[in-house]
Amino acid sequence: MIRLVLADDHQMFVDGLKSLLEDEGDLCVVGEAKSGYEVLELCDREPVDIVILDINMPGMDGIQTSRELSKKHPAVKILGLSMYNDRDYISDILKAGALGYVLKNTGKDSLLTAIHTLNEGSTYLSEEVSRTLLSSFMKAAQEHHTAEEKLSDREKEVLECIASGFTTHEIGEKLFISKNTVETHRKNLLYKLKARNTAELVNKAYKQRLIQ
Amino acid sequence: MIRLVLADDHQMFVDGLKSLLEDEGDLCVVGEAKSGYEVLELCDREPVDIVILDINMPGMDGIQTSRELSKKHPAVKILGLSMYNDRDYISDILKAGALGYVLKNTGKDSLLTAIHTLNEGSTYLSEEVSRTLLSSFMKAAQEHHTAEEKLSDREKEVLECIASGFTTHEIGEKLFISKNTVETHRKNLLYKLKARNTAELVNKAYKQRLIQ
């Protein structure tokens, strides 16, 4: 028997969900919550396997609740639920400790699969969600590609040294070249990444994933 | 009927896996590959639903293959397979377009669940893998917390401006304070983040997730 807690600030939604889930033989809704605080209280009081957590709640939202919950009760699995297929929502709640994310407009099959998958400790992201995350990753990877090609190996080397805090002179000694050469590389880097100074250079290098 | 391709450089492993999968009624192994190139060829030739891809292969490795494959055949689902529960492997192959990741030392049930989940377009990460990713996210979030507390609001504001490439003077105008004040903030930032200069400051700010 999988013990569930439902957290959503819309009572009608919770009611519907509860009825739907309790039709399944192996599921049992042991608590309902209308806010993040109630979720934490419920989990303090009795053992819970999975919390189905709406992201958009007044007061402490799903993200924050997720963070607290996975700190206090690491064994409780968190399934994020939301109407928004938003990259930031998804990645935020996953970073906050959730194991799964399902959209409210997907069917009940998806939800049931998610529950059973999470119950084994594995991760589940529904189809549309996977697609969203995937495409954002791919986009980042592409930018990475185009930006990296613009820089020569030597420039990348100098770039890393600059980001590490070495001065032009030190980099020269490190790479066995004159500081004048390093200055030229630095100038070319500033030009190629359209940065106004060292700070912006390092910033853009990070954004384009030229350094980790 | 789900059409599978198995890619692994160890023939015996492929043989075993094939026998295991074909015992299932709804699975069909339509091809085997010992390298990334063969995978791409196979997918060019006939329709494939899921590629089960070993990460450690000679020549073009699983990560690279994944990137190529999801570029040329976005509809093909990629399931990463490896003996290593390594955070970098996992995140790299997911970024490269894979929808799932399963360890070789997990049972066949996990693999079958993964296949069926991926076939619907959803994402599956097995239990240990989820745990690994989760703990690394949590760790990052914790560091974030401790580092962020050290800086005052004003300092964070100045830090962002510095990273954006504004000079001390410009920041002063922007925040309606004297450039001398900005210099003090900058000094404190350098001290607090133990950076030698602006470049390293921006670098460390990124590493400690003080800026995105």
Added chain:
DNA sequence: TTGCAAATCACCATTTTCCGGGATGCAAGG
């Protein structure tokens, strides 16, 4: 061969950062 791009080195004026101080007002907390 010709031409181009990358890497190398050089000079120099101007701006900015870096680092060492010192100083004030203010609010929160012991």
Added chain:
DNA sequence: CCTTGCATCCCGGAAAATGGTGATTTGCAA
């Protein structure tokens, strides 16, 4: 009341970065 932290402001000199211009070598590709 007094300490502590924060935000504000100021100064001066050394060090570094910035921007402009020019030049040589090397290797590769048209």
